[in-house]
Amino acid sequence: MSAHREVLPAAPPRTAFGKLVACETRLAWREPIGLVFGLAIPVVLLVIFGAIPSARVHQAELGGLTVVAVYAPILIAFCIGMLAFFSLPRALVTYRELGILRRLSTTPLPPSWVLAAQLVINFVLAAWALVILVVVGAAAFGAAAPKSPAGFALAFLLSVAALYAMGLWVAAVARGVTAANAMGSALFFPLMFFAGLWYPQELMPAALRHIGQLTPLGASVQALQSASQGAFPPIGSLLVLAAYGVVFALLAVRSFRWE
Amino acid sequence: MDRRASTKESRRASHAKAGGEAGPALVVEHLRKTYPGTVAVDDVSFTVEGGEIFGILGPNGAGKTTTVECAIGLQTPDSGTIRVMGFDPHVDRAQVHAIVGAQLQASALHPKLRVVEILDLYRSFYRDPADVGELLDALGLREKRSAFYKSLSGGQKQRLSLALALVGRPKIAILDEMTTGLDPQARRDTWELIEGVRDRGVTVVLVTHYMDEAERLCDRVALIDRGRVVAIDSPAALAERAGGGKRVRFVPSAPFDDRLLTGLPEVTGLERLGRRVLVKGTRDLVSAVILTLATAGVTANEVDVQSATLEDAFVKLTGRHLHEGDEVAAG
Numbered sequence: 001m002s003a004h005r006e007v008l009p010a011a012p013p014r015t016a017f018g019k020l021v022a023c024e025t026r027l028a029w030r031e032p033i034g035l036v037f038g039l040a041i042p043v044v045l046l047v048i049f050g051a052i053p054s055a056r057v058h059q060a061e062l063g064g065l066t067v068v069a070v071y072a073p074i075l076i077a078f079c080i081g082m083l084a085f086f087s088l089p090r091a092l093v094t095y096r097e098l099g100i101l102r103r104l105s106t107t108p109l110p111p112s113w114v115l116a117a118q119l120v121i122n123f124v125l126a127a128w129a130l131v132i133l134v135v136v137g138a139a140a141f142g143a144a145a146p147k148s149p150a151g152f153a154l155a156f157l158l159s160v161a162a163l164y165a166m167g168l169w170v171a172a173v174a175r176g177v178t179a180a181n182a183m184g185s186a187l188f189f190p191l192m193f194f195a196g197l198w199y200p201q202e203l204m205p206a207a208l209r210h211i212g213q214l215t216p217l218g219a220s221v222q223a224l225q226s227a228s229q230g231a232f233p234p235i236g237s238l239l240v241l242a243a244y245g246v247v248f249a250l251l252a253v254r255s256f257r258w259e
Numbered sequence: 260m261d262r263r264a265s266t267k268e269s270r271r272a273s274h275a276k277a278g279g280e281a282g283p284a285l286v287v288e289h290l291r292k293t294y295p296g297t298v299a300v301d302d303v304s305f306t307v308e309g310g311e312i313f314g315i316l317g318p319n320g321a322g323k324t325t326t327v328e329c330a331i332g333l334q335t336p337d338s339g340t341i342r343v344m345g346f347d348p349h350v351d352r353a354q355v356h357a358i359v360g361a362q363l364q365a366s367a368l369h370p371k372l373r374v375v376e377i378l379d380l381y382r383s384f385y386r387d388p389a390d391v392g393e394l395l396d397a398l399g400l401r402e403k404r405s406a407f408y409k410s411l412s413g414g415q416k417q418r419l420s421l422a423l424a425l426v427g428r429p430k431i432a433i434l435d436e437m438t439t440g441l442d443p444q445a446r447r448d449t450w451e452l453i454e455g456v457r458d459r460g461v462t463v464v465l466v467t468h469y470m471d472e473a474e475r476l477c478d479r480v481a482l483i484d485r486g487r488v489v490a491i492d493s494p495a496a497l498a499e500r501a502g503g504g505k506r507v508r509f510v511p512s513a514p515f516d517d518r519l520l521t522g523l524p525e526v527t528g529l530e531r532l533g534r535r536v537l538v539k540g541t542r543d544l545v546s547a548v549i550l551t552l553a554t555a556g557v558t559a560n561e562v563d564v565q566s567a568t569l570e571d572a573f574v575k576l577t578g579r580h581l582h583e584g585d586e587v588a589a590g
Binding site: 010011012013015016018019020023026027030031095098099100102103105106107108109110259 | 331332333351353354356357359361363365366367368369370371372376379380381383384385386423427
């Protein structure tokens, strides 16, 4: 039986990945949920905050920062969280629910490429959000550009890694789109509280703030905030982000189902 | 019917001669697959030769779909062996997926992608893919090329799904209920397409519960019932096994002695129904009866020929009808 086994190049051509990302990009425009929630809402929030004159005044209780300067990193974390908890799992769970993953799994395309394409498109969206928020914040509302660009980039990348791993885990365990949305909301809103969306970390009681710094979005905001101010992000918050990334990536890989 | 069978055989023979790929295309041995509470596939074995159209025919829930899903590596068998051109679908998954084009039930495509975008995407997964334009023409999807998947009718979705099974120029095409949801004209068009695919040397495994489809297309058919293979043979041979094979009814122009016909090797029985005569027999019954009567100076008028069908074969072999329990969800 093994007589006519021939060694074929079974893996798909590398161009397949480009096509996959191109299709995901088209879908991102055609079903702009990621664009709206991940990009438009944070930018609109920044514009609203920036339009309030008092938000541009340095305030002693915020450690001498303006409200805009405090909120810029929070809104970046908001974007990452939105994309991680809504856009990413929604796409994957929909594909599973409709049988798209099942259809793809009968082709030579490695299933991991589908996940990778989702991560790429959502990473690109997060990067756009970052650029827009930094540029709009700096140009229109006087929020200084990050003073430690390397630290800022590192904080951003680790934040994306941690939260996207959590998003993949949601996609892995949620039974359907409704469940995925419910899980996403249950994670996103409490975590955004610790990130300081409603109440900046600077104003939180010490105990709450310490708890917050152990949450992924809290650690993310802390790291982004320090880097904006010119300090290298605290190692503690970077470690917290890395730990979430590793743990949830492992959980996601272990529990991911294609059907 | 007989003419078609013979052309099929000669075609198959020519493929066998021309076939560069020695060995069978698909071997399934003692496949068994259970789900909690049910035995989907009990014990299924068959061999599909290169270049043939092999039918897997049986009622819903017989285990047809589970069998082909195991063959493409979507399901893991409890026991048994499967080889796709020598490859084990669970070990050499990628190799098998590069060789096999599959059309499966319960699978869908991105609702917001256009037909041509989906074809172009799937085309990029293969090393030596087919031409998208040719496939669009062959499946009558040319004018729908820019339509979103979600706007397609059921039949159009089915045809696109078939196009995707063929876009990688597979050596084996596994098609699960490919004409379900198609109108009669589209079904006949699809049949022609499949014959064209086979004529290009592709082995086709066709899962169906339509007998006309199996009779028209398949070189050989495996009848499957309750997770077991009941019989494997050509549609004509299976029909013959159903007993009787052919039945001829006619009105003789003049009286004749029954023994004139009952003495023929092709004849298995004779009845007189008033002025009509009913003769039962095997494959070449009709010509034998008419020729013998003619030599005795008798003309057969109002000749009515009935052939046993796959349906008869199925009923005979299992005691059940193919479409029994169709309302019950497929397994």
